[in-house]
Amino acid sequence: MKHKTAIIIGASSGIGREIVRILASQGTIVAAVARRKPMLDELVAEFPGKVLAFEHDVLNTDEVPELFLEITKQLGGLDLFVYNSGVMPEVESSEFDFQKDMDMVNVNMVGAIAWCNQAANRFQHTKHGCLVGIGSVAGDRGRQLQPVYNASKAFLHSYMESMRNRLCRYGVIVSTIKPGPVDTDLAKHMKMKKMSARQAAEICVTKFHKNGEHYLAFFHRFAFYIIKRIPSPIFRKLKL
Amino acid sequence: MSSVDLSVDRLDRISGFGQAEYADAFVYRPTTVEEIHAVFETARKSGRKVTLRGAGRSYGDANTGAENLVLDITRMNRILSWDAATGIVDCEAGVTIENLWRHCLEDGWWPPVVTGTMYPTLGGLLAMNVHGKNNYCQGTFGEHILDIDVAYSDGKFETLKASDSRFFEVISSAGLLGVITRAKLQMHHVASGNLKVLAEAAHNWDEEFALFEHYENDADYMVSWVECFGRGAKAGRGQFHAAWYPDRVDLQSRKPESQDLPPLLMGFFPKSMMWKVLKWFCNRPGMRFVNWAKWMASSTIGNHKIHEQPLVAFSFLLDYVPDWRRAYEPGGFIQYQSFVPKEHAKRVFAEQVRLQQEYRLESYLGVLKRHRRDKFLLTHAVDGYSLALDFKVTKRNRARLWELAHKINDLVLKAGGRFYFAKDSTLRPEDAATYLGEALTQFKEVKRQVDPEGLLTSDLAERIEIVD
Numbered sequence: 001m002k003h004k005t006a007i008i009i010g011a012s013s014g015i016g017r018e019i020v021r022i023l024a025s026q027g028t029i030v031a032a033v034a035r036r037k038p039m040l041d042e043l044v045a046e047f048p049g050k051v052l053a054f055e056h057d058v059l060n061t062d063e064v065p066e067l068f069l070e071i072t073k074q075l076g077g078l079d080l081f082v083y084n085s086g087v088m089p090e091v092e093s094s095e096f097d098f099q100k101d102m103d104m105v106n107v108n109m110v111g112a113i114a115w116c117n118q119a120a121n122r123f124q125h126t127k128h129g130c131l132v133g134i135g136s137v138a139g140d141r142g143r144q145l146q147p148v149y150n151a152s153k154a155f156l157h158s159y160m161e162s163m164r165n166r167l168c169r170y171g172v173i174v175s176t177i178k179p180g181p182v183d184t185d186l187a188k189h190m191k192m193k194k195m196s197a198r199q200a201a202e203i204c205v206t207k208f209h210k211n212g213e214h215y216l217a218f219f220h221r222f223a224f225y226i227i228k229r230i231p232s233p234i235f236r237k238l239k240l
Numbered sequence: 241m242s243s244v245d246l247s248v249d250r251l252d253r254i255s256g257f258g259q260a261e262y263a264d265a266f267v268y269r270p271t272t273v274e275e276i277h278a279v280f281e282t283a284r285k286s287g288r289k290v291t292l293r294g295a296g297r298s299y300g301d302a303n304t305g306a307e308n309l310v311l312d313i314t315r316m317n318r319i320l321s322w323d324a325a326t327g328i329v330d331c332e333a334g335v336t337i338e339n340l341w342r343h344c345l346e347d348g349w350w351p352p353v354v355t356g357t358m359y360p361t362l363g364g365l366l367a368m369n370v371h372g373k374n375n376y377c378q379g380t381f382g383e384h385i386l387d388i389d390v391a392y393s394d395g396k397f398e399t400l401k402a403s404d405s406r407f408f409e410v411i412s413s414a415g416l417l418g419v420i421t422r423a424k425l426q427m428h429h430v431a432s433g434n435l436k437v438l439a440e441a442a443h444n445w446d447e448e449f450a451l452f453e454h455y456e457n458d459a460d461y462m463v464s465w466v467e468c469f470g471r472g473a474k475a476g477r478g479q480f481h482a483a484w485y486p487d488r489v490d491l492q493s494r495k496p497e498s499q500d501l502p503p504l505l506m507g508f509f510p511k512s513m514m515w516k517v518l519k520w521f522c523n524r525p526g527m528r529f530v531n532w533a534k535w536m537a538s539s540t541i542g543n544h545k546i547h548e549q550p551l552v553a554f555s556f557l558l559d560y561v562p563d564w565r566r567a568y569e570p571g572g573f574i575q576y577q578s579f580v581p582k583e584h585a586k587r588v589f590a591e592q593v594r595l596q597q598e599y600r601l602e603s604y605l606g607v608l609k610r611h612r613r614d615k616f617l618l619t620h621a622v623d624g625y626s627l628a629l630d631f632k633v634t635k636r637n638r639a640r641l642w643e644l645a646h647k648i649n650d651l652v653l654k655a656g657g658r659f660y661f662a663k664d665s666t667l668r669p670e671d672a673a674t675y676l677g678e679a680l681t682q683f684k685e686v687k688r689q690v691d692p693e694g695l696l697t698s699d700l701a702e703r704i705e706i707v708d
Binding site for chain 2: 069072073075076077078121122125126127128
C-alpha cells in the first residue's frame with residue numbers, strides 16, 4: 001500500500017531513519033521529525049523533495065499542536081503517522097534512578113500521547129489514515145531488567161489498542177509494531193543477537209496498513225506467545 | 241473583521257464528483273458575505289489558501305484544495321426574489337438548479353441552460369460557466385445572467401453587469417478570482433413541462449454528425465449517446481436525441497409532482513439500490529454488454545420514435561440512478577470532455593475512440609454535443625462539438641489511463657480544441673497554456689488585481705499551474 005504523505009517522529013536514527021528512507025524511495029512525501037537536525041538534513045539531501053525535516057524534541061509537548069498543523073500543511077495531507085521515538089537508558093538490576101525513569105516516561109509515553117492524539121483526532125475527521133506506534137516485545141511482560149521501559153511500552157500497546165477500538169469505525173487503521181532487539185543506538189548496550197535497523201524497517205513498512213499488533217519475526221511471535229502465558233510465580237524465578 | 245477558527249472539527253475529506261482524488265481540507269459553510277470575508281481573514285492569519293466549492297459536482301479537482309480552507313456556499317441558498325411576469329429570478333449563489341425549477345416551473349419558466357444533473361449550485365455553474373444540451377443555440381449559463389455580486393479576497397465587494405468586462409472574467413474563472421455570492425438570472429419561458437423528443441439511431445460517425453447538422457437550425461436541444469466499443473464500420477454508433485419545447489400550454493405538466501422521477505424502476509425495483517446492480521457491470525466485459533444492449537434497443541424498438549418527456553427526465557439523465565458514482569468505487573472515475581472545432585471533430589473523436597480501444601480502456605459512456613463560441617475569458621466552448629467520456633479508475637489502470645488521456649490531449653490541441661475545468665483531471669500545465677493562450681496571461685493579470693495575495697486556489701489550479 002502506497003502512502004502519499006507520512007510523518008515519522010523519531011526519524012534521525014535507527015528504525016525511524018530507515019523507515020523514512022524506505023518510504024521516500026517509494027515516492028511518499030515524508031516529514032522527518034527529530035531532535036538532531038544535522039541527521040535529518042542528511043535525509044533531506046539524500047531524498048530532495050521527498051523528505052521535509054522538522055527539528056523537535058518530543059519533551060516539548062506544547063509545540064506539538066502548532067507543529068502538527070504546520071507539517072500537515074506542508075505535506076498537503078496526512079496518510080500515515082508513525083510514533084517511533086523511544087529511549088531506553090542502561091539501568092542496573094539494582095538501580096532505581098528516578099530521572100532515567102522520567103526520561104522514559106516523557107519520551108515513550110507523554111510524547112506519544114501528545115503526537116498520537118493529534119494524529120488520531122485528525123484521522124477521525126478525515127476518516128482515513130494509518131496510525132502506527134512502535135512498541136517493543138519488552139512491553140509484553142514486566143521483566144526484572146527494565147521496569148519502566150517495559151511499563152512504558154506496555155502502556156503504548158494498551159494506548160494503541162484503545163485508539164484502534166476508537167478509530168476503526170472511522171476507517172482508520174491503528175497498528176502496533178513490537179520489534180525485538182534491533183541494532184540501533186537504543187539497544188547498543190544490549191549484548192545479544194540483533195536484527196539490523198534496515199531489516200526491521202522493511203518489515204515495519206509492510207505492517208503499517210494492517211490493524212493489530214505485529215511482531216517482526218515469527219520467532220518472537222512464538223516465544224512471546226509462551227512468555228506471556230508463563231504463570232507469575234514461575235516467571236519471577238526465571239532470568240528473563 | 242473577526243476571523244473564524246481553524247479547528248480540527250472543520251477538517252473533512254472531500255473529493256470531486258468522480259471520487260478519483262481526495263483531499264483533506266478545513267470546510268466552512270458561510271451564510272453571509274461577512275462570514276465569507278472572515279474565512280479569507282482566517283486564511284490570511286493561518287498562512288493558508290482558500291478553495292471555493294459549491295455542490296461538489298465538478299468531476300475532477302476543481303473543487304478541492306488539500307489543506308486549504310474550503311469555502312462551501314451551499315448554505316447560501318435563498319431565492320431572494322422571483323418575478324413570474326418577467327421570469328427574472330434573483331438568488332444567492334448556493335441555490336441549485338433543482339431549487340430553481342421547483343420554484344419557477346409552475347409559473348411557466350425553466351432554467352435556460354441546465355447540466356445533466358440538477359444538483360449544482362449557481363455559484364458552481366457560473367465558476368465553470370457550464371453548458372447544456374442546447375449550447376449551440378442558447379450558449380453557456382453565463383449568457384443568461386443579468387448581474388452578479390462578487391466578494392473578493394481583499395475585502396472588496398462589487399456588483400457586475402453583463403456590460404462590465406470583469407463580468408466575463410469572473411464567470412468562467414473556476415472560482416479563482418472571487419466568490420460569486422448572488423446572481424440574477426433570466427429564465428426561459430415554457431408553455432409545457434414536457435419536451436417533444438425524437439430518438440434516432442446513428443450507425444457510425446458520419447450519421448452522428450449528419451443528424452446534428454440536420455437538426456441544428458431547428459431543435460431546441462441536441463445530444464447523442466456514443467457507444468465507445470464499436471469498431472470499424474460500427475465505430476461511432478449511438479443514439480441521437482433532438483428535443484423541442486411544445487407550443488401547447490400544459491399547466492398540469494409544469495407541476496413538480498408531474499416532473500418528479502419515480503422512486504421505482506419498471507414499477508418494482510427501488511432506484512436507490514440500482515447502483516449496486518450497476519456495480520456488477522462496472523467492468524470492461526460488463527459495460528461492453530450494457531453498451532451493446534443499449535445499442536440494440538436504440539436501433540430497433542427505440543428508433544425513429546417521437547415522444548413527450550418531462551423536462552426533468554430529459555434534462556437530468558444523471559439523476560436517474562441515485563448514487564450511480566458508487567458503482568465506480570473504490571477507485572472512482574474521471575470524466576474527460578474535449579471540445580473540437582467542427583471541421584476536425586469527426587476525425588478527432590474517431591481517433592479518440594480508436595485510441596481507447598487500442599489501450600483497452602474504452603469509455604463506459606460517450607456523449608456527443610454541439611457547441612458555439614462565447615466571450616468568457618477562460619471559456620471551454622468552440623464552434624464545434626464535444627465528446628464527454630467516463631473512464632473507470634483502478635489502481636492498475638491509473639498510469640495507463642493518464643497516458644491515454646495525455647495522448648488524447650495532444651490530438652485535441654493539434655486540432656485547436658479546448659477543455660473544460662469542471663470535468664478535467666488529466667491536463668498538464670503545458671496543455672492549459674496552449675489552449676488558453678493569451679487568455680491565460682490576461683487571467684493572471686486580472687488575478688493580480690483582484691486577488692493580490694493569491695489566496696484563491698484549487699488543486700486543479702495548482703496542477704495545471706494557472707495560478708502563480
